[in-house]
Amino acid sequence: MPYLGRGRQSDLLKRHLARWYPNSGSELAAAFLMRIVAGNSQSFALVLPDTIGFLAGFKDLRRDLLKASAIHVLAYLGSGSFSSLSGEVVRPLFLVGDSSAPTSHMRGLDVSHVAEIGERVRSLISQPMATVSVAAVLAESDAPFRAHADFGLRLIRDVARSTEGLSTGDDARYRRKYWEVSSLEGLKRIQGPPRSSHDRDGLSGLEDVVLWDVPNHSLGEDLGARLRGATAWGNSGLLIGRIGRISAGPYLGALFDKSCVALVPRRPDVIPALRAFLDSGEFELGLRRIDRKVAVATKSIEKVPFDEERWRAVAIDDIPSPESWSNNPMQWLFRGRPEDSLAPLQVATCRLLGIHWPEQPDSDELDAFTDNDGIVCIPVVAAEARAADRVQPLLAAAYGDTWSPAKLKELLEQAGGTRRNLADWLRDEFFKQHCALFGNRPFVWHIWDGVKDGFSALLNYHMLDRKSLAKLTYSYLGQDWVERQRSEVRDEVAGAEARLAAALDLKVKLELILDGEQPHDIYVRWKEKHEQPIGWEPDLNDGVRLNIRPFVTAGVLRYNPNIKWGKDRGKNPDGSERMNDVHLSLAEKADARKRAGRT
Secondary structure: OOOOEEEOHHHHHHHHHHHHHOOOOEHHHHHHHHHHHOOOEEEEEEEEEHHOOOHHHHHHHHHHHHHOEEEEEEEOOOOOOOOOOOOOOOEEEEEEOOOOOOOOOOOOOOEEOOOOHHHHHHHHHHOOOOEEHHHHHHHOOOOOOOOOOOOOEEEEEHHHEEEOOOOOHHHHHHEEHHHHOOOOEEEEEOOOOOOOOOOHOOOOOEEEEEOOOOOOOOOHHHOOOEOOOOOOEEEEEEEEEEEEEOEEOOOOOOEOOOEEEEEOOOOHHHHHHHHHHOOOHHHHHHHHOOOOOOOHHHHHHHHHOHHHHHHHHHHOOOOOOOOOOOOOOOOOEEEEOHHHHHHHHHHHHHHHHOOOOOOOOOOOOHHHHOOOOEEEEEEOEOOOOOOHHHHHHHHHHHHHHOHHHHHHHHHHHHOOOOOOHHHHHHHHOOHHHHHHOOOOOOOEEEEEEOOOOOOOOEEOOOOOOOHHHHHHHHHHHHHHHHHHHHHHOOOOOOOOHHHHHHHHHHHHHHHHHHOEEEEEEEEOOOHHHHOOOOOOOHHHHHHHHHHHHHHHOOOOOOEEEEOOOOOEEOOOOOOOEEEOOOOOOOHHHHHHHHHHHOO
């Protein structure tokens, strides 16, 4: 097949196509088509890239073709239709016509949505073809080749406007999961692409925030950012994921990223009908008839035919408002209540540690159970009750009259895993499930010494500054737990020697993190050498991914989250790679601070 885009053409071929086929030079196959049409009274049957049928860059070619020749049949075949054309990217368009004289109508069909090849072949043979008016096609701004006859309907652009989302240019630097930071001051919420969800009202993609106006992290100052979508911000509507499988969900007025298109209605009363249409399979079929690229263009969405009266009759509910709440603790709209959560045990444990969700009330009855320093030990330590005996009363208060041993058993079964009591679940399964639930960006960290009945503690990451880590190391672990194990060694208590050795080893590792000598250091690639942390002095705005690295290196976590510190996408302003797996010595950092005039 002579498919060759401009990016892969030689300079000689580019010059030739630009001279002789100016409307088709970006694709060699299009030039073949126009070369054939230029002949007198020639019939043709061609298999072409389907982008020729709808991309705006070929609109002049399509107009010239329809005005000078006859298209008798066109068929969109879809990816995988020919064994010689592999991959999802190549999607053929079958075109039959002649260059004798233009006609008023053409006939077409679309089988690209049929997954199974055998069924697609049968559909190609048996499916009725639509008769499409050539005049109606030419009346469209881009003159797309349509394989359907719905030109009489109004378009989405008549009732709503579409807006493209923003790109930070460096997500690793500017985007965070909202639970990674303890305050949203200077940050803005950003919606991601909707996805299939069982959450309340179908809400999804409500997890991220952007460091918008934060010292040393202000997105607006980065020349690599593309701050699109401002005309939609603050409005309600619908958000459409435009890459790959098309998805749709409520838009709540926040910032949104470039993988999405916000659809803001011109009239609020049209939202239910639009939502019903977007939730149906017909919207994606209609969109793919117009734009078959993997990432559809923002304006293509406005060109989809929309029968408002039909979908108004189908619509049964309204779109959620920005004041909606969610039962998903991964979303901004979650209110911090275990009994209203998809993960009650996770939320209860987080509430004990002092975690506060953005939409959580300033105070409620569960605050009485909150730990003061954000350190909750799994076993009994420093005269504090073990973690299980502190989580259970919090759960009882949350569930009120419905609380019972049977309810606890139900919650453990709901959490999954194999542990049958709360103490074992907290010790063995909480942290792994926590990492999975919160996208490997945990905000509760589980530190342990590697011994099942040894020292183990849950830490509120938001409160884990140098003072807090020192308190864990020298007070909870060093003074209380270590001394108790030494006493038990003297009393010849079974297992005490192993617990003492493990505790002392853990203490050494935590001290290495406190000191911060490589490889137990924090490295932040967007900060200058003199700005790098010395020892454990984390900046929460740098994110969990970077700040947790010393703990993973030291091997003190109950479970290692799936985090990579390799190369980020894109390049720095100076053209260098965005490398994260870098270690700096304390001497290097101290010297850099000295050179920068810092003490």
